[in-house]
Amino acid sequence: MTAFWYLITALGIIAAIINFVLAGMRRTQTMVALVRGLAGVVSLALSVGIVIGKAMRVHLAFALEWQTVFIATGVFVFAVLFLPSYLEKSNEEEHKVTLQQRAARPAKATIRLRNPSSDEWVN
Numbered sequence: 425m426t427a428f429w430y431l432i433t434a435l436g437i438i439a440a441i442i443n444f445v446l447a448g449m450r451r452t453q454t455m456v457a458l459v460r461g462l463a464g465v466v467s468l469a470l471s472v473g474i475v476i477g478k479a480m481r482v483h484l485a486f487a488l489e490w491q492t493v494f495i496a497t498g499v500f501v502f503a504v505l506f507l508p509s510y511l512e513k514s515n516e517e518e519h520k521v522t523l524q525q526r527a528a529r530p531a532k533a534t535i536r537l538r539n540p541s542s543d544e545w546v547n
Contacts, residue, residue: 429474432497436471439504440464446508456512463504470500 443464450456 428493429478432493433471433474435497435501436467436474439501440467440471443467443504443508450512453512456508459508459511463508467500467504 441464443460447457447460447464450460
């Protein structure tokens, strides 16, 4: 194995560790934890596949030139690190308080609802 393959294998293992840790931290958000865990499994499978393939000296039917591997590495990083992060951010935006909601209520007000079905509040 050349240094390039060591680098890609290390990148896959680091991505797997990052995704597994983030999945553990976000286990209350089911979808985010599931996507992070799946991305971690894909990362680890890639690294294990490279190590086993190089150990068994498997020759693929297609040529793996360095340009192809470099592009595939970029796609890999995008798929296992950026996409789960994008899903996590879009999930947080659903629960974000809008500017109109913040402006409708003073920041230090104690809210007591007279009627739970109404929007009326009293200081």
